[in-house]
Amino acid sequence: MKERRQTFEQNLRKTGLELEIEDKMNSEDGRTYFVKIHAPWEVLVTYAEVLGIKMPIKLSDIPRPKNSPLSYMLGPVKLPLSVKYPKPEYFTAQFSRHRQELFLIEDEATFFPSSTRNRIVYYILSRCPFGEEEGKKKIGIERLLNTNTYLSAYPLHDGQYWRPSKTSRINERYVLCKNWARFSYFYKEQPFDLIRNYYGEKIGIYFVFLGYYTEMLLFAALVGLACFIYGLLSMESNQTSTEICDPNIGGKMIMCPLCDEVCDYWRLNTTCLHSKFSHLFDNESTVFFAIFMGIWVTLFLEFWKQRQARLEYEWDLVDFEEEQQQLQLRPEFEAMCKHKKMNPVTQEMEPHMPLCHRIPWYFVSGTTVTFGMALLLSSMVSIIVYRLSVFAIFASFMESEATLQSVKRFFTPQLATSLSGSCLNCIVILILNFFYEKISAWITKMEIPRTHQEYESSLTLKMFLFQFVNYYSSCFYVAFFKGKFVGYPGRYTYMFNLWRNEECGPPGCLIELTTQLTIIMIGKQIFGNIHEACQPLIFNWWRRRRTRTHSEKLYSRWEQDHDLQVYGHRGLFYEYLETVMQFGFVTLFVASFPLAPLFALMNNIMGIRVDAWKLTTQYRRPVAAKAHSIGVWQDILYGMAILSVATNAFIVSFTSDIIPRLVYFYAYSKNSTEPLSGYINNSLSVFLIADFPNHTAPMEKKDFVTCRYRDYRYPPDHEGKYGHNMQFWHVLAAKMTFIIVMEHIVFLFKFLLAWMIPDVPKDVSEKIKREKLMTVKIIHDFELNKLKENLDVEYGNIMKNVSVNNKSLKAKTSV
Template identity: 60%
Template structure:
């Protein structure tokens, strides 16, 4: 097996020189130090000398410094000042004006040392650019060229740049060493960019910025949570539920058929107190705040991205090279071709059958997810009756021990959430392979097109996979249950009666679902990212590690690392965007979600830095001036989050019914009597045989000859009324208030969004001034240089 890799300038004294001419005439030879210990793998080490680097820097119009910047430093947004380390710690490099490199005007540029003039990312990108275009076989129809095709047909086993010496004072060492503070990982993106290139640099810049912004959301969310925690004494409705005189005397209707008995309202005392921690006035405030936060996050990121575009010389960058460079798979798999009359290049005819099959596959898998969610819902409906029957004689029915043991509602919710999480992870692993297969089947022309197609498919699937269970609990559970005597059943099956929300509300169950899925996803993701590559690397190099350094060379050590692949960053972005959806779409139910995300991301930055530098081969540097298609996905999630949080506050939380009661139905603008007002009355004699509890299922204190009515959560007229069991006027008042709140909140949030977007320019004025100043200086200096040269 042959392995081809690029050496940095630091390995000049130990490697075989292969000088690349403009005609790509490479004829490498092998020496003893290029043969691996197993005598089966041969290494060809390539280094580009100054002449090659200068020539292709001119061809690629790579920008290099020509004058030190004479404009004062761009002030950082005051919002992020606390996250910046002082200059005496960071030791920032001087800032320069840059211009496209011109080999014929060497004296025009600031070249102190030719060996370090081009950063590592530029050097390995130039060499890989040459290798990607080297012809190796000519036919009448086409010229076969490029290292990618040689890798695909097995001529070479791998091709990768070498890592710099680990632990050195290199660009790699600045941001990857664990002795550095977390803030250094955020502030060292320029070193990261020089080492890995702009594409990976922009990812770490975005991740660092996202983590910075999470700090503010986490602080406000924690304050809202503490507000709910410290206002327990003002929680009148929970006191009424827990009291012997009120909650102890309210007999509730069975929550399931046959196996569920009558129960007292004060048995939900614990869940009522728990619900108050998340369902309070702070919930409404935090939902509105997050609508503004997500707008600020996206707008400030555009500004940060514009700064990076200027600092990294990407202002005029166009992805033309990525769009013109064909994928080797496209060239080999494309059988039906047509000649482009303009470029004289053959392009592939994409058959409708491929597109149809791809779309049908995506729809099938999304349908499979929905079927699994329906299965989990059926599990919830079935096991609730079982848990209720098992726990009917447990101490939880004793009001003096309320909260000390698990309840049927909590047991059902937790087990269903855990099962749902396992299903999510299994489907996720399966669909990753399916998504890659159907994207390969479409034969995208370029890597950029390939990534965009895969991004859409994967995010659409992950969106349904991770969020569908939360959508069910938030917007469907307890909304379509009917009323005693006329219940609604799932698919009309008499054994699957739709779930109800207990008087504590469904918000606490949404919180439970969100915590389990989000926390499980984050923990599993970090373990998978850190543990799997480490185990595979340890296993792959188990024999070689026992050899001395002279026998286990640097290039063999790098070869034994995991291959990063062209989809490596895709999975990193996907993980963070899914997390972004959790903390925005359902954050009204769990204000601590941003805090959990912040803690996870502090670990995530460390894990990514360690993983990139020690567990993966160094990827080939590539340019990118933005986060690509993920920007539009984030914008879409941000808009949807305003709608979902408005609906959560209106229909999942009990805030609107409480406010309507306080201002429209309470005599003294207090919450006294709210619980009694929110429960309707049903005559027990109206139960059919299918709904009535079996003998022995009701508790011992229940006496049917004395207790003739039970209560349920709704606003309906009682038995004997002319509108028996139809909705009361209060129900319609509350519904109107909910719809009004949704409209007002959405309009306020969107108006603030558009106002903020209008007030905050995407490109800072300082950056615009620098760009103009730089263009002016380039023209002036070039003019003076040519006049002096001609003279």
């Protein structure tokens, strides 16, 4: 290892980098060597040209967007202009060291942003050789880190985050901490340009996306809150819950037992409070909000395209191509390959793994993924079995008349089962999520991806699939399966021939879906924020506990950074994944929970500051990288947006009770003054207690002749005894019609909005054209002036030679 380090450091010096090695005796622990790397001006300008970095050539004559009248009302939200725009706008061009006079170089120390400097140094580190094996050079700091030749490699922070720099140079870390990473600034806008200058475009664009998503959530949250308030105000006047709570209507309806043998008959009015709570989320505004969110998600994605295009112009990413480090071969791939193949692009021999050698690894990976998905589904089935098992216990516990008058008024067996099952499901989800993060990374390594880009794409797909099934499977069960395959008294359907399938209460299953979604979504967010805030704080305290006996002078800045947490290559990956999963909760099931955007908004407002605080104070500074978009996550968001239209349409049709009420309102109501009067009686079928099989009838005999259950079936005295009546088919036809109509309306709006809203705003395209025109003109004028200067110099030299020749000629003549 020592030879590798010496060779590597010697080759780094050959590239022009300056190295300074701190002796281990000077380190705080007395065991660690620190190699400090400095890139002088000549190295920076050379590699800035190699990487095609754009630098300023002239102040831009394109004015910044003017403040609208609304912006003056948002004064407290705004940041100072010196923080929001740390540098003026410039026309830029790709840097060339032979044209240095063209660029606005006032101070060589500050000409290149700190993110650009650390990106250039890391570019050199990732390509510097440290040895040779079988005629092929071994290159890159990553391979040295994988073999523990070096412990870590990281760029230094600008200085301490709690105080400004003592020199005249601005401490960007301190400015970010003061204006961005403070929780008391949760209402302030973010300094995106400063984030980009300090952390690079890849991290910068994530915070732009998160900030934009949070701003758009504000509109969805306001509409969702309005729908919730409407449900709250109309709860007491709701005809359905009024009939359920009425002692003369709901109090006289004897309902069939909720489970076999141990459960007793019960009265409908015992679900009074449950039906009122259900109306909060299952009312007329549900349909409106489902359609609104279908249009909102389209506007969100289309306007994000425009925001992204504007960002590409502002951050000089218009002509950006993927960095070569993303296409660089992974060390693991090179180590496993024994074959070589000509690369048609580079025309060089490089490691190659034939397909026949990859197939076994793909098979193992596919088997593991399939097994993991099966395990996730089995965990969901286990939760369902739990719900079916405890349902009978809750139902039997709440069966006595005394219990009906106390506990059951607040907790129905369905609600008690849903609450306990949802809490258990949330715990299981968080545990499985921890293991599947490790499994996904392990599986992806087994596939031996060729490049870092392939590795990230493969990992993204697996993690998204795992988390999609893990977080949403229980919600899909409650929304689309629970209560749909119950049967009817005397002919119930059973799971594994052991447990009777769950049925929905008289108000429907929507309130149970709301409960499930609320517990999982809020539980995930609370756990995620606590984990993100506490984990780095505790680990950093544990690593720095030794320094309490030493002064800050002895505890050098590079050692302070070394004791911070490592952000890692997948730091942003987990941030995007968390945001995308939240987006799923907000869009896929939002018809059942209009407050979901509000909870997501509050979480993101706090989450932005948590992420900023972590990056600025608790993590080592990540290596800067460029990116012009959010990458594959944008395709995932588009897929979820399309799926959300279908899921919300099905929730309104099959989980909500709105469609059966509308069918009754228009086709079966006989009361013109109160059209929904009698709906509850109409929606409950009659069963003859004498028809109960012995193994399902309650053990304690009652004097009741009939009981009621939720379905549309003929009564026992009808010739079509217990068969579906005509109203069942009318309701089913209305549900299917609503799904088709809603999907077509929303998709029509989506396509129209996508067609009407251009991907690149007109003013941005004009600015891009203007900058390209001015850049060409400036470079042309520069080259023309340079050519004139060269001609003048050459002409002057010629005239000097002519003058000298004339003098010598005169001298000869005089002689």
